[in-house]
Amino acid sequence: MTDITIDNLTISRPGGGRVLNDTTLELRAHEVVLLVGPSGGGKSTIVKLLGGLLEVGEDGWTVTGQLRHGDRTIDLSHERSDIGGIVFQDHALFDDLSAIENLRIAADHATSTHPSLMRDAAALLADVGPDKRIAACSGGQRQRLAIARTVLADRPVLLFDEPNSGLDVVSARRLGELIRGLCQVMGKPALIVAHHVKDLLPIADRVLLLDTRGRRLIEVPPDADLVEAELVRTSVDDGRGTAPAPANPWPESIGRRSGLHWFLRYLAEYFWVLCASPLMLIYMGMGALIMGFVSMWFGFNYNSFGGFLKSVLHDETLVGVGLVQATVAVPLISSILFVARNNAIIAADIGNRVLSSQFKAMENLQIPARGYIFTAIVINMVVGSGLLLAVSLAVASWGSMETWHLLFPQQHRELWQDHFFRKLLVNGLTPSPKMGWVLLKVALSGLVASGIAIVIGMRPKDSVIAINTAIAQSIIAGVTVTLMVHAIVSVLTLTF
Numbered sequence: 001m002t003d004i005t006i007d008n009l010t011i012s013r014p015g016g017g018r019v020l021n022d023t024t025l026e027l028r029a030h031e032v033v034l035l036v037g038p039s040g041g042g043k044s045t046i047v048k049l050l051g052g053l054l055e056v057g058e059d060g061w062t063v064t065g066q067l068r069h070g071d072r073t074i075d076l077s078h079e080r081s082d083i084g085g086i087v088f089q090d091h092a093l094f095d096d097l098s099a100i101e102n103l104r105i106a107a108d109h110a111t112s113t114h115p116s117l118m119r120d121a122a123a124l125l126a127d128v129g130p131d132k133r134i135a136a137c138s139g140g141q142r143q144r145l146a147i148a149r150t151v152l153a154d155r156p157v158l159l160f161d162e163p164n165s166g167l168d169v170v171s172a173r174r175l176g177e178l179i180r181g182l183c184q185v186m187g188k189p190a191l192i193v194a195h196h197v198k199d200l201l202p203i204a205d206r207v208l209l210l211d212t213r214g215r216r217l218i219e220v221p222p223d224a225d226l227v228e229a230e231l232v233r234t235s236v237d238d239g240r241g242t243a244p245a246p247a248n249p250w251p252e253s254i255g256r257r258s259g260l261h262w263f264l265r266y267l268a269e270y271f272w273v274l275c276a277s278p279l280m281l282i283y284m285g286m287g288a289l290i291m292g293f294v295s296m297w298f299g300f301n302y303n304s305f306g307g308f309l310k311s312v313l314h315d316e317t318l319v320g321v322g323l324v325q326a327t328v329a330v331p332l333i334s335s336i337l338f339v340a341r342n343n344a345i346i347a348a349d350i351g352n353r354v355l356s357s358q359f360k361a362m363e364n365l366q367i368p369a370r371g372y373i374f375t376a377i378v379i380n381m382v383v384g385s386g387l388l389l390a391v392s393l394a395v396a397s398w399g400s401m402e403t404w405h406l407l408f409p410q411q412h413r414e415l416w417q418d419h420f421f422r423k424l425l426v427n428g429l430t431p432s433p434k435m436g437w438v439l440l441k442v443a444l445s446g447l448v449a450s451g452i453a454i455v456i457g458m459r460p461k462d463s464v465i466a467i468n469t470a471i472a473q474s475i476i477a478g479v480t481v482t483l484m485v486h487a488i489v490s491v492l493t494l495t496f
């Protein structure tokens, strides 16, 4: 039950520009303080600073100031503050844990939790079943769970970042009373960032205004009209004094673009993610290289004839290894690597869009999600599987040629070329019809696997766990179907 004071507080943004300059912030035990100010002024930054979440240091924010709490002093220029428990605006509940587990995990990781805090937290949750899933809680229940979780963390100050945004007047007042009651029972201060102050003013002891002109915190009387007048004044000044407002670049840059523009935009985005990112190319290249080495090394070192095969059957072995490598082994490994990686990405991407209501927003905005996103994914999976097959075949062939050269260092590489490609290229140049079947296998795998990933990704999602499950299902189903497609088409190749 002690006061908190920060003296000489200066906060600078990454890349320069000050949010606060040599100001003082004081929070007394039991009191509720509203922090108001223009948008972008730095209110959330102060909350993050007190909660120890501001990225201070190289290329980040710079902070100076001395925080005093009881007999502790924290030098903010090189120590993080650990005094603030934050109730996040979007609640940030752990949706893979039940309601009670969300509270337990906070209590179990608090340095100490006084038994009275359990009572205070439980009092907020009379209407929430302890085993309820977070997805099944109403907005108000989630908010109270988030507050109860922070109460159990037992930090010296409660921090709320716009807790009343989106609440009706009655709910906002009820929330205010709840915070007021908690501060009194717990003997701790609360700092509330708020844009809509009217509903919270009745419970506020003090109002601090972030003055973006003077870069300091000034106390204003807790009167709605006075606070609003100050807010308008600081918003109008906004640190720019009488300088003319810069031209707004938005109207011109929005312009009008065709559906084709957006389709190509998504096509390019997914091409990069699914087919062309450097890590993807390295991963596929490594798989092909290993396959090229393995098939050539073991093809020649299969020693049942005591080395006889190596010399006498050299030419035919080379033809056989070339055929199996290029029509069966490399296409299979290339398809499996491609589908496993990309089905995980597609299920995660679509699952996140489902969870964050992006598809609903697209529907509401009459943006054709299927036309843009699903088509772009499927096209890239079909075309990309062919392109990456070509890359894999080239890398595997090079790998097997170099492996052969290690085994037969006296021979010219032209010899390898003549035999290795004998059944793959007609007249040494044109791909044989067999390669058409190979292309069919990989393209069909890409098509079916992407369809499966999209369907699994689109299923309703109410938590991050649901997305993780979808990713695993999508990989398993995609790889299984790839194996089946390759087996069926390979058998058909022999039949026709």
Ligand SMILES: Nc1ncnc2c1ncn2[C@@H]1O[C@H](COP(=O)(O)OP(=O)(O)OP(=O)(O)O)[C@@H](O)[C@H]1O
Pocket (backbone or CB within 6 Å): 013, 014, 019, 037, 038, 039, 040, 041, 042, 043, 044, 045, 046
């Ligand atoms: N990661 C970042 N890198 C650089 N600047 C940042 C970063 N995060 C925030 N800022 C800048 O710091 C300033 C303060 O941001 P902050 O979110 O604290 O404002 P705020 O007062 O909470 O705004 P609002 O009321 O709109 O939520 C803004 O100018 C913002 O653009």
